[in-house]
Amino acid sequence: MAKKNQNNKKEFERWKSIFPHTWSFQLYKKYNSELNCILWSELISHKFVYNQLGKEQALWTDKTNKYFSVPQKVWNFPTLQEWATSYNDAQNWILLNCIVALNANLETYLDSVISLAIESNPGLLLHADKYIDGTLLLKNSSFSKEDYSPLVMECTKGTWSQRVSAFKKLFGEVPITLAQSISSLDKARITRNNAAHALGRDIEQSRKFISNEKLSAEAVSLDRVKKLLGLFYKIVEEVDTFLLEKHIGAFQIIIHLHNNYDQLTYKTIQGRSNAFKRMYSSIDNPLSKQYSLELLQYYESL
Numbered sequence: 001m002a003k004k005n006q007n008n009k010k011e012f013e014r015w016k017s018i019f020p021h022t023w024s025f026q027l028y029k030k031y032n033s034e035l036n037c038i039l040w041s042e043l044i045s046h047k048f049v050y051n052q053l054g055k056e057q058a059l060w061t062d063k064t065n066k067y068f069s070v071p072q073k074v075w076n077f078p079t080l081q082e083w084a085t086s087y088n089d090a091q092n093w094i095l096l097n098c099i100v101a102l103n104a105n106l107e108t109y110l111d112s113v114i115s116l117a118i119e120s121n122p123g124l125l126l127h128a129d130k131y132i133d134g135t136l137l138l139k140n141s142s143f144s145k146e147d148y149s150p151l152v153m154e155c156t157k158g159t160w161s162q163r164v165s166a167f168k169k170l171f172g173e174v175p176i177t178l179a180q181s182i183s184s185l186d187k188a189r190i191t192r193n194n195a196a197h198a199l200g201r202d203i204e205q206s207r208k209f210i211s212n213e214k215l216s217a218e219a220v221s222l223d224r225v226k227k228l229l230g231l232f233y234k235i236v237e238e239v240d241t242f243l244l245e246k247h248i249g250a251f252q253i254i255i256h257l258h259n260n261y262d263q264l265t266y267k268t269i270q271g272r273s274n275a276f277k278r279m280y281s282s283i284d285n286p287l288s289k290q291y292s293l294e295l296l297q298y299y300e301s302l
Contacts, residue, residue, distance in 0.1 A: 012294035015130065015249035019285065022252055024112040025240040031105050032233065035098065042094050043222070049087075053080070060084070095220040096195040099228065103192040106232050107156045110239070114155055117171070117243045118148050120251035124170060125151070129247075135254050136302055160185040171247070175238035181231060188228055191218060250295070253287075256280065257299055269296050 010018040053067065060081035064070055067080070077083040118124055122143060123131035137143035145152075154166035160182045168174045195218075257276060264272040270293065277292040287295070 010288060010291050012250065012291050012298060014133065014135075014298065017244050017249055017252070018287075018291065019252075020244075021237075021240050022113055022116060022244055022248065023284075024109055024116060025236060027112075028105060028109040028236050032229070035101050035105070036229065039094070039098055039225070042091065046087075046091055092220055095222065095225050096191065096218065098225050099188055099220065100192050100195050102225075102228055102232055103188060106236065109236055110156050111152055113240060113243055113248075114152050114167075114170075115145060115148070116252065117247040118151070119143060120249065121247040122148075124247065129172075133302070134251060135258075135299065138255065138258050139299075139302060160189060171243070173242075175235070175242045177231070177238050178235045181235065184228075184231060185235075191220070194218060253280070253295065254299065256283075257295060261299075269293070269300065272296055 056067070058067060058080055060079065062080045064077055064080055064083045068083070070077075077086055119138070120134040121130055121132075122134050122137060123129055125148060126132075134143070151166070151170055155163050155170065157163070164174055164179060164182055167178070260276070260279060263279070264275050266272045266275055273289070273293040273296045276296065277287050277289060280287050280292070
């Protein structure tokens, strides 16, 4: 027997979500999955190349062009040993850039979901939790990101100690994994900055002008990247659940209704409700007739 959609049993409640996660979380997962696929496609290829060289009983002293077609313009590694050094450096560079991407995805998610929480519950700015329903400001176009962007920036810029402190000041508490991972997050932030601004080298050392000695890039292990993948995902999952339950509720669906309300041209509220139900089912899990109707009644009453 087919499993019934659990949303058919849900009634509309402003401060409760019928879905387990935000769209911000869904996007985070999609980008994370894309990064994971890119990483593992490289790791598989890396292993395959060395396996093939082993089957051909290659020697480090062999000429590189015995196994690879190398354009003369980039002939920087005449022997297999010199090629292997660059090839391994390339994999380290990929791992460094994975940490760049992981940090970027986390920061983008936090910016998005914190903004959603504030627009849903703008009373946070006045330390008056749920005193103001963000739907009222949404309908009157009287609230924009410019009104709160400095607070979001405090949660996504600077050291992680500063970010977590800003998060707690804004929301009153911090999900446990985020609170307990400041050291790991800050190490990842520093690696990210070094990779993005100094080719993986220490930024301050790279900018010194008293030496022409080439610095070595930070070595990054696959194990570290895998641990960060798991840690970042757990942090995002906990933050999403916390903000969704405490401050967002049904606001994401409300925003979608607001942005598409002019397309609901039916004269009766039942007609508008059914039209929105059909519209929403094309982008997310379907809403029940009861939920859609109560949502329209709520929105139009404000």
